Amino acid sequence: MKYVYGIIGVAEDKPWLVQAAGQWGVEIVRQGSIAAVIREVDSKAVRVGQEEILHHEEVIELVMGQQTILPARFGTVLTDPRAVDEVLSKYYSRFQDLLRELADKLEMGVRVIWQPPAKVARKELPVTEPPETGTAETETPVSGRAYLLAKWQDYRMHQEWDGQGQAIVRGIHESISPLAVKWRLTNQLSPTLLFSGAYLIENDKVEAFRDRCRSLLHRYPELKFLCSGPWPPYNFSGLKSSNT
Amino acid sequence: MSRVETNAEEDFRQELAGLGSKLPQRINADPEKVEQGLAKLVLTLIELIRRLMEKQALRRVEAGSLTDEEIERVGCTLMKLETKMGELKKEFGLEDQELNLNLGPLGDLM
Incomplete structure (x- = not known):
């Protein structure tokens, strides 16, 4: 073997x-x-x-x-x-x-951790009558309407997180992608791991890439960054099979 | 040659360790635990469908296409489904995270 x-x-x-x-x-x-x-x-x-x-x-x-x-x-x-x-x-x-x-190309990795906004303004369910029993704050809703209200608020909160997160991801990617030839991005691998990107760069761009990542630390002081590499181009090699 | 630069080493350690535990796992084919393995598979699929139904209901609520009576009925149905799922998970000794599915670009089920 x-x-x-x-x-x-x-x-x-x-x-x-x-x-x-x-x-x-x-x-x-x-x-x-x-x-x-x-x-x-x-x-x-x-x-x-x-x-x-x-x-x-x-x-x-x-x-x-x-x-x-x-x-x-x-x-x-x-x-x-x-x-x-x-x-x-x-x-x-x-x-x-x-x-x-x-x-003559290598892979660099960028990962970003964020703290999703803890509180998002609660919004009312877009229907006319107030809940009969229970509210969004109730831990165990006792009516179908209260249950849906709680779920809807959770859903809206995640939508808002997504919107804010995507704006940050766009800003980061737009800053570093000009140094890369290709990339593979994965968003929100977990609630706090906002962004994970693999960038294929030319050999002589490694230091420039690191500098660009360092500059992001100043631009986004609230975020946590990890820049790694250069790695073999695992994400671009097209060799995916294992134990064939 | 390869190196890692970060302003939060410990946070990334924990985050990546957490991701490791989310890697796809095989169905447990141990004859002693085959029932639990199958229950896990079936409950995962039911949970996926339940969540899709829930999301669809929320979209319809948001669009204002459900009457108050329908909202109450749909809410009750989804609430009972969730309760029933909780009972089944408990019966088979399964945690929420064990029913997770990686839905590719859509992210994780849970």
């Missing part, structure tokens, strides 16, 4: 391979102008631990420091010995295109 770290082009020198082969038994399986970076493993089941995840990242970053790699997701194991060749054949031109597209 082959544990897959990623796909590379074979035209370039590979000084990293000497280290990776000696230290971890990493090898490459070539096909035409591309190759899979792999390691022989005994089992399909990959232990998910900090050590294993860091090892995966270490190998990919070692390669990334010297040439473009399409990083595979942690835990990608091809069980059939012929599977590596088959995958390389099947997606040959796709891998070539991606390697060209991602040449």
Whole structure:
């Protein structure tokens, strides 16, 4: 069985391979102008631990420091010995295109935590009669109308949060996206994690990107920022399968 | 080479640890607990439908297309559904978060 770290082009020198082969038994399986970076493993089941995840990242970053790699997701194991060749054949031109597209580019990550507004002005349900029993403040509504009123106020509160949150997200993205070639954004992974963005940038833009993130700290002092990278372009590699 | 810059390290640690627990989980196929695994799957789907119904009702209320009588009736129905769901969750030992679904760009069910 082959544990897959990623796909590379074979035209370039590979000084990293000497280290990776000696230290971890990493090898490459070539096909035409591309190759899979792999390691022989005994089992399909990959232990998910900090050590294993860091090892995966270490190998990919070692390669990334010297040439473009399409990083595979942690835990990608091809069980059939012929599977590596088959995958390389099947997606040959796709891998070539991606390697060209991602040449000299890296990924940066931005995450933003906010504190959603605690209180939003309560609004009345848009109907004529007041509730017969119970109100929005009642913990257990006792009429259908009071129940719906409580739900409606909750619904409106989330709508207002969404509106305010989206305005902040737009401002952040508009500030950093001019430095990027591509991006993938995810909003509101949790009530407080407002924004998570992966940005594909050119190698020489790393410092400019970090500076831009730092400037956002001043522009949005109420928010908490995390800027990370450069990472292998996991979000742009197109390699999503695992345990194939 | 890779590095992380943040003005709130501990907050992000907690936030990301919380996200880890939300990763999709497989149905429990342990023969001893298969009933609970199936109940979880079924209740998740019922909860999804219940929430969709609730949202639709709120939109209709907001649009003013329901009479007071209809609002009362719809509200009562949704309230009873929620109560019943609570009883079933308790019976199968399930927490709200266990019935969560990632709805892609729409976010989480709960």
